[in-house]
Amino acid sequence: MRTKQQNAIILKRRQWLLIGLLMLIVFLSTASLHFIKEQSSRHQTQNKKKTVPVVTLNDKTAESGSIEQLVNKEHPLPSNYVPSDLVDLSLKSVRPVRMRKEAAAALTKMFDAASRDGITLSANSGYRSYADQKTIFDRHVQNMGEAKANAISSKPGESEHQTGLAVDLTCAELNGDLQETFANTSAGKWVAAHAQDYGYIIRFPKGSERITGYTYEPWHLRYIGVDLAKKVKKSGLCYEAYLNKYGKQAK
Numbered sequence: 035m036r037t038k039q040q041n042a043i044i045l046k047r048r049q050w051l052l053i054g055l056l057m058l059i060v061f062l063s064t065a066s067l068h069f070i071k072e073q074s075s076r077h078q079t080q081n082k083k084k085t086v087p088v089v090t091l092n093d094k095t096a097e098s099g100s101i102e103q104l105v106n107k108e109h110p111l112p113s114n115y116v117p118s119d120l121v122d123l124s125l126k127s128v129r130p131v132r133m134r135k136e137a138a139a140a141l142t143k144m145f146d147a148a149s150r151d152g153i154t155l156s157a158n159s160g161y162r163s164y165a166d167q168k169t170i171f172d173r174h175v176q177n178m179g180e181a182k183a184n185a186i187s188s189k190p191g192e193s194e195h196q197t198g199l200a201v202d203l204t205c206a207e208l209n210g211d212l213q214e215t216f217a218n219t220s221a222g223k224w225v226a227a228h229a230q231d232y233g234y235i236i237r238f239p240k241g242s243e244r245i246t247g248y249t250y251e252p253w254h255l256r257y258i259g260v261d262l263a264k265k266v267k268k269s270g271l272c273y274e275a276y277l278n279k280y281g282k283q284a285k
């Protein structure tokens with residue numbers, strides 16, 4: 035016969051054993067979940083790499099400072115690249131915005147045309163220097179880690195904003211913010227329908243995330259000139275895919 039004291043000790047031991055067992059189960063399931071996640075994200079990264087087309091660049095798309103220059107994660111700008119013809123934008127904007135002269139003139143035409151259709155557009159961001167981009171990217175990395183930061187933002191040198199040919203647009207409904215819902219606003223719909231007439235394309239379209247390496251950004255426009263913008267729009271392709279298909283042809 036066990037004494038009451040012995041019974042109590044055995045019960046206590048069993049309790050500890052149970053707690054230990056539970057902790058082991060929790061630890062093992064957390065570890066295996068982490069492992070699965072790691073594996074699938076590695077798999078996705080590999081897939082992402084596979085779908086990036088090899089872009090054949092011509093003189094215009096490869097030339098530094100060219101209106102048609104392709105700038106992305108694989109084709110970065112040098113850290114010391116600063117466009118020589120930046121001008122202050124005299125359009126409605128969230129903050130002072132600078133762009134290259136030709137792109138600024140085209141954007142002015144676009145804002146005027148939108149205004150005639152009863153649409154008020156606003157610029158959120160235009161030219162950003164290599165140093166500006168480094169500050170932005172570092173902040174995103176701190177907040178969300180490098181992988182996610184790289185999908186929604188650019189490392190310095192890899193941003194089109196350094197070309198002075200890219201602009202982020204917004205409208206009053208979004209209080210000047212950059213959100214995917216811009217696509218559903220009357221301003222966003224107008225931009226999607228008319229940007230190419232002023233030489234701009236929506237650079238990171240929906241469905242091209244694995245090629246561009248960026249999530250859908252209905253607000254980010256890139257100036258490439260009217261002729262080319264119309265062709266890219268008509269093709270239904272993102273810029274990389276368009277250049278991959280037609281890039282060898284002389285314009």
Ligand SMILES: [Zn+2]
Pocket residue numbers: 195200201202253254255
């Ligand atoms: Zn942008």
